[in-house]
Amino acid sequence: MGVKVPCMITTFERVPLAVVLIGGLALAAGPGAAAAQTCPEPASLTAGLTLPMAAVRYLADDALDGRLAGSAGEQCAGDYIAREFARMGLRPGGEHDTFFQAVPLASAINPHAPAGTGRNVIAILDGADDRLTHEWVVVGAHYDHLGEGAPGSLAPGERAIHNGADDNASGVAAILWTAETLARGPRPARTIVFVAFTGEESGLLGSAHYVAHPASGGDPMVAMINLDMVGRLGAGPLIVYGVGTAEEWTSLVEPAAARAGVAVATRTEGYGPSDHTSFYLKDVPVLHFFTNTHGDYHKPSDDWPKIDTAGLSRVAAMVADVTAAVASTRPALTLRRGAGEPPRPASEPGQGYGAWLGSVPDFTPVDRGVKLSGVTVGSPGATAGLRAGDVVLAIGTHEVTDLQAMTDALRAHKAGDVVDVRVLRGDEMVTLRVTLGDRSTR
Numbered sequence: 001m002g003v004k005v006p007c008m009i010t011t012f013e014r015v016p017l018a019v020v021l022i023g024g025l026a027l028a029a030g031p032g033a034a035a036a037q038t039c040p041e042p043a044s045l046t047a048g049l050t051l052p053m054a055a056v057r058y059l060a061d062d063a064l065d066g067r068l069a070g071s072a073g074e075q076c077a078g079d080y081i082a083r084e085f086a087r088m089g090l091r092p093g094g095e096h097d098t099f100f101q102a103v104p105l106a107s108a109i110n111p112h113a114p115a116g117t118g119r120n121v122i123a124i125l126d127g128a129d130d131r132l133t134h135e136w137v138v139v140g141a142h143y144d145h146l147g148e149g150a151p152g153s154l155a156p157g158e159r160a161i162h163n164g165a166d167d168n169a170s171g172v173a174a175i176l177w178t179a180e181t182l183a184r185g186p187r188p189a190r191t192i193v194f195v196a197f198t199g200e201e202s203g204l205l206g207s208a209h210y211v212a213h214p215a216s217g218g219d220p221m222v223a224m225i226n227l228d229m230v231g232r233l234g235a236g237p238l239i240v241y242g243v244g245t246a247e248e249w250t251s252l253v254e255p256a257a258a259r260a261g262v263a264v265a266t267r268t269e270g271y272g273p274s275d276h277t278s279f280y281l282k283d284v285p286v287l288h289f290f291t292n293t294h295g296d297y298h299k300p301s302d303d304w305p306k307i308d309t310a311g312l313s314r315v316a317a318m319v320a321d322v323t324a325a326v327a328s329t330r331p332a333l334t335l336r337r338g339a340g341e342p343p344r345p346a347s348e349p350g351q352g353y354g355a356w357l358g359s360v361p362d363f364t365p366v367d368r369g370v371k372l373s374g375v376t377v378g379s380p381g382a383t384a385g386l387r388a389g390d391v392v393l394a395i396g397t398h399e400v401t402d403l404q405a406m407t408d409a410l411r412a413h414k415a416g417d418v419v420d421v422r423v424l425r426g427d428e429m430v431t432l433r434v435t436l437g438d439r440s441t442r
């Protein structure tokens with residue numbers, strides 16, 4: 001029986017595990033990273049392409065085998081990112097004057113984390129202002145994905161390469177474009193560090209390691225900008241989380257969006273199922289850029305031809321603009337604590353996530369309830385007839401006002417509980433009887 005583990009963003013039901021891991025990393029690294037393999041020559045895949053699309057095309061190629069953290073395919077991805085940073089003339093920010101920082105992947109909390117060692121890929125653009133160069137702005141995106149469908153896949157039973165073009169080759173591509181643009185100058189006042197994280201899909205492992213061992217050493221990190229899934233802008237909007245984590249964010253984000261011609265939906269919360277959470281937990285103001293989930297999310301079909309190339313370029317332009325602004329605006333951002341619900345640690349490994357419904361939320365804000373972008377095949381929700389587009393309003397006696405309320409409702413139940421789930425389907429109110437499942441055995 002395949003055992004599935006919660007993995008980032010799939011469902012808000014899964015959010016807590018990721019966050020629990022931050023406080024509970026086992027530091028016993030397994031044996032070294034994956035066996036050597038011959039990586040594809042970038043020019044053979046990216047001929048005729050420029051950033052950001054060239055990076056998506058390379059990272060999402062089958063030869064990289066889904067970039068599972070610690071795997072040979074992920075090593076090829078990391079090598080490619082490091083070579084790009086070097087080509088731009090950025091300074092290595094990893095260990096021993098390299099671009100790499102080793103990250104132990106084994107975890108006492110997440111028994112399904114890949115064994116061995118992953119690598120964060122880190123590059124520095126030094127600030128131009130002597131007084132501000134010791135203040136650091138972090139721009140990050142995870143580059144690992146699900147390999148051939150390990151835990152976290154939404155295509156159960158199917159063993160196939162999950163290329164993760166949107167999740168998150170797109171985010172890495174956008175930070176590379178940003179790095180290239182800012183490295184050409186004019187150079188911002190503060191120092192900017194670009195980080196491609198490993199181990200996000202297994203529970204923010206790379207970013208949790210980074211905040212404990214930052215390239216900035218004892219210098220302050222004054223802002224963190226995270227890109228996770230920015231390749232499907234389409235008709236938009238671009239969702240920007242975290243504007244409530246600093247007083248000035250909105251005044252920086254909105255003009256940048258207008259200049260880039262991007263419609264944005266801003267959200268205040270600084271905690272979410274991706275790497276920015278690691279930084280907000282350390283009192284760093286954060287943003288998370290996100291073009292929403294879709295039917296290919298965490299499936300083998302998340303491929304590069306489906307990327308909105310023009311949209312990705314506009315998002316990248318906006319990110320470069322916001323990054324340059326926050327790196328030069330004086331004074332530094334004013335942190336606001338308490339934007340959103342902090343993740344609550346589970347009492348024991350494998351516990352505290354509540355019962356399993358199988359819903360995949362649509363992250364576009366709605367007036368009330370939680371709109372679903374999908375329902376996991378074979379899940380209790382799917383069996384009961386829950387569908388994409390449904391807006392969940394209640395689970396049992398728990399009213400569902402937002403994602404947090406839905407998380408709470410599921411956490412209040414256990415596997416085997418039979419509950420009525422009330423949803424709005426178009427104009428119609430529908431009640432479905434669901435036998436909730438066991439998250440830990442799926």
Ligand SMILES: [Zn+2]
Nearest residue numbers: 167168228229
């Ligand atoms: Zn992701």
